[in-house]
Every structure is written in C-alpha cells, then in structure tokens.
Amino acid sequence: MDTYLGIDVGSISTNLAVINEERKVLVWEYLLTGGKPIEAVQKGLKEIENKLPSGTEIKGVSSTGSARHLTGILVGADTVKSEIIAHAVAASHLIPEVKTIFEIGGQDSKIIIVRDGVVVDFAMNTICAAGTGSFLDHQAQRLGVPIEEFGDLALQAKAPTRIAGRCTVFAESDMIHKQQTGHVTENIVAGLCQALVRNYLNNVGKGKEILPPTVFQGGVAANKGMKTAFEEELGYEVIVPEYYHVMGAIGAAMLAQETIVETKKTKFKGFEVSEVDYKTRSFECTGCPNLCEVIEVLMNGEVISRWGDRCGKWEVLEK
C-alpha cells in the first residue's frame, strides 16, 4: 500500500499522521514535544512504524509546525510548509465547503479564511498569548481541575462568571477575585472559556469575515466548553473534526502527496532515522556584531545542516 506521512512539530505537541492515496487517515500519533523536538519525532516515527501494517510503503513525507525545518532535515522531507497551509489543506479536504478555520494550539492561535478551497486570508495572535492551550492548562491546574475534565465542567455551569479575557494577567487576577467572592468552579471555568473566545474573536479574528461552516481544530478543540462558547458567540454550530488534534500532520501528509505528484521520488530517509544519533548544538558567530546564534544539526557526529545566520555564510556546508 502506498502512503504519505505528515509530521507536525509544534511547541507543545508533536503529531504524525499517515494517509493513503485516497487521503484516508490510516494511523496517527500524538505526543508531547517536551522541548525536545528531535526525540519527539524519533519516538513518533517508531510508534507509527509499529502501528502500520507490514508492506506499507511511505511514498512521500512532509513536515510542518514551528520545528518544521529541523524535522525536514531529520526525516528527509519532500516539502516543508508553514502550519497555516497544512491546517487549511486538511480542513478543506475533510469539510470541502469550509469557510473559516479556528486553530488554537499550545502557544499560538490562528484564524484561516478559506474561499472555494483556497486560503484567502489568515492571522495569528500577535503579542498576546491569551486563549492558547498553555494558558488554559495553567488555569486548570490552578483551579485543581484536570484539563481533560475542564470542558465538561464548563458545560455544567448555570451562570457563567464574567471574566476579563483581554489579557492573561488580568484574567488570572479576575478569576482569583471571583473565587474569593464565592463563585463556583464550574461557573468560573465556563466564564473563562467565554472570555477566551471573546479575546480570540476580537484579537485574532479582528476584521476577518467569519462565516459558516467553521471548523475548530488544534489541541484546545478538545475542550467542549470552548466549542460551546464559540457557538454561543457566533450563533451557529462549530464543527470539531474527528482528528482535530492532528490536523496539521494530516495536512502535511496531503502536501507530501501533492509534492510527489511532481517530484515522483521521495527523499524520505526511512523509519531507521528513529535509531540514528541526531544532535543539535549552537554557537555564537563572531564574524560581525550581529552575533547570530547558529544552530548545527549533527548526524552520527557529522554536521548535516546549519541555520540561524543572517548573512548565510554558515548555511552552505563545505563538503
């Protein structure tokens, strides 16, 4: 069987997905990056290899997410694209009429506007991290609510508490204040979801033409409280797709398939890369006052790639 592998390495999670020629998802893997993208990718590859039926051939591979370049080098990606495109490609395949995509991940949130299957506009959170997964995680912990139960708890709220969502700092102090005055946890949790949705729509979604069908994906889409809060604010149903948390990886797999149509042959180094000794190291180049931090990737002790320099003199490897 011919398949395509997509790898999305974000700040919080690393996702992998394998699709077949018909773009059906065969297997997927979701694991935490934990600040170690190389190890996460290697571990993910091993899991995927174990899950795949024997005789499966990977015909193409693509990487996305904030560690996409590093990952691309490790696995030998056929194409390396920004996660915005990967998310859009996956969503518009699964829901062909999609017009708006909300994607809320660990460290950033995005809105993608799609018309007739093509991305026409997008935005990412600028200077504000309110409404991202990390903030919800942190608040759940503070309230003593396991993050998995956060959404269900929010749905039980009878009268959601008003919480300032403009800024995480204010949101937190507002929440503490409301707790102290006797508001119950489920109302606070629901209020927090509403505040984050308002913040998202006002900051990330500012000025964007938000139309149904709207797809909500990324790790935070697991939170039913957030989904409901979006629906209340927008007045229509928001779709959370089956594979909401690995959509970036699915999109990347689709991009790999697209690329192979043109290039024919994959650069994939095979699942063996999960066994290879990869290391990164960095140094400060003192060639000029820019003092660029140059990153080197080493395979079995040998430098295979470098980046981070503004002038480009380190990018070219001397053979």
Added chain:
Amino acid sequence: MAIRVGIPRALLYYRFYPLWKTFFTELGAEVIVSEPTTQEIFRKGLKKFIGDTCLPMKLVFGHVITLADKVDYLFIPRLVSIEKDTYLCPHFAGLPDVLRAIMPDLPPILDTYFNVRKKGVTMRSIYEAGKRFDKNPRRIYLAYQKAQEVYKKFLERIRDGITPQEAIQAFDGEEVPPVKERKERLNIALVGNPYTVYDPFSSLNIIQKLRKLEARIYTSEMIPDETIEEGIRALSKRIYWTFGKETVGAAFHYLDSKEIDGLIYIISFECGPDSLLKEIVDDKARKNKKVAYMSLVIDEHTGETGIDTRLDAFVEMIKRRRRSKKMEGEKNGK
C-alpha cells in the same frame, strides 16, 4: 584634518543619507555613519532611553552612542516637516533636545531646523546646516545643489525597481545585482515607515526573506508622488503624517493596480499614526479580493520563527490562489 560629521544609521538616514552625505562632503567634512543595527547597538540605546517609545526611536539612541567618540559633530536635524502640508511625528522635532538632555556629554549636535510645511526648504536652514564647515553662503548653496542632484539620481534608481536599501548600497559604491537578472516569480509590495522596513534588524530581514521565497519587492519609493496623491484622493480627509501619507497612498495604489500579488504592511508596535492608518489600509484591503494582504506588527523580538511562519504561509497562499485561478481558467476555457 577634516571635520567629522556623524550620521546615525537610523530614522531618516534611510531616506536622506545620499543628500546629507553629499552636502557635508562637498563642504569638506568627513561623514561617518554608524554600523548597521545589531543587538548590541539596540541594547546600548535601550539602557539610556527613559520612558517607553517605539523601536525606531530606541534604536537611534544606540546609534548615537556608538558614534559619540568617533565624530566632532552629530547631525540630528530638528525635523518638523519635510514636505509641504505634512508633518513628521513629534518625536522627530524633539529628538535633538531629548538626546542632549539624556546624554549631556555628546559631541555638539547640528540640529538644523526643518519646517518646510509652508515655504519649502529655506536658504536659512541650509546655511545653518553648513556654516560650521564653510562660512561662504554661496559655497554652501552650491553644496546643497550638488547634494540635490545626487539625491535625485538616488530616487530615480529606486524608481527603476531596486529597494532604497540597495540604492544606498549603490550610492556607497557597492554592487547591486540588476533587477532583470533576478529569478522572481511573485510580486509583493512592502509598505511602512522606511526606517522600519529598510533596517534589517527592525524588519527581521524581511526583504531578504521574501527574496528567498522568490518574491520581487515593490516599495512606496518606487512610485511617483503624484501616484501616491492619486491613491489617497478618495479619502475624506488628508493624511498629515509624511510617511503615513506615503504608506497609505502606496498601499492604495498597489491594491488597485494589477502589478502585485500581495501587500504587506509593516507597523511598529507603539506607533500612534501607524495604529490608526493600519485600520484604513486593512479596510481597503479587505474589500479587495484579488490581492493577498497581511500586516505585521514589529517590536523588539529577535525570534524569527513568528515572521518566518507568516511569510511562508503568505507566499504559499498566493501561489495556491494563482494555481486555483489557473485551473479554473482552464476549466472555463474548455
């Protein structure tokens, strides 16, 4: 030994450097420009700056500090207005005073007053700028004339399609690859205050990044003043900020023209005029379904992942739009 005049590589250096340098050189002075912005220069400026302001103003402090012990004079003109009926941001007018107040040990500042809002550049301000190098008004005027000629040529080079950054390099005698020889497949207009867009440190190297993504860059300097005026004629009110007018005029022109695939507007966090003008450009861009649009807010960050992700996605969006349009065209053609 020639008198040394220091010009910080900041603010209006990115617009007037060839004019200023020629003027002072013609009068026998030696012009020294601070090094391109680095993290170190930025930090030096930040340490001295009191209160909070936009990135470009913080940067000029760093540049001035690095020049201080290398020059006899610092050229920091007091710029109120550099063009008829428009103003610069008040920070420009106060800059010489602020610098002197915070750093009393600086070399003397040539703070020539420029307010051409009503009458244009006056002989008096030209004389003021030059009198320390030559007392003869005629020679000062001739130096100014020469500087203007050189400046005109500099502007013409930009109109030919190279960026102001490259035009400055060319003026300094460096080689700039001709536009024709470049392999560029997309056309992207880049607008914003010149001191933000053309300082690679501030803009996180956006021009180089876009070129790597095979984009040809169009800027506001590449279009004539009349076209800029034409661009904003539809607005209900004149824009009285010099660069604001230029930016919005250029953005409107490019949005209406069929020359470009995408428009990127770079604004500084904490810039008052930018925050207002962004709304005007956003609004116009939203109504235009043909040109891709994105605004980028820049501040002190040095992490480039954020900008890389956005630029990658922006360029990819344009390519996919084109492809789908082509496919649609083929379908309709059959």
